[in-house]
Amino acid sequence: YAIHVPCPELSGHAEPLAATDPGLGEEGALVLDARSAAEFAAWHLPRARSLPYDYLEPVAPRELGAVVSSGASRVVVYGDGADPDSGQELAKEIAARGVRNVFYVEGGAPALRARPAP
Structure with a gap:
């Protein structure tokens, strides 16, 4: 009997973005x-x-629909900064579902909090 059924991996391409990148505040993001x-x-x-990203559950269609219907010019995701980073994983899943211009913040929330004030 099979006790382990492999989960299909949803992993698209998302570009890294530095926490100090001005694109984070871009209008339309x-x-x-x-x-x-x-x-x-x-x-x-x-x-x-x-x-919130769940490593075991894919993004719900309703939540993905909200991302698609947002009309955003780019999607920027940040996570916990761990290894693996929840933000990078969510960004890859969103990209795998057909969304374009998806980025993730390298270092996640800790890197964002540590950046110099504007």
């Missing part, structure tokens, strides 16, 4: 926070939307 709701509540970028 959709910024997604892949961390837990509690981490989002404690700190997040001002324009960010919470979309």
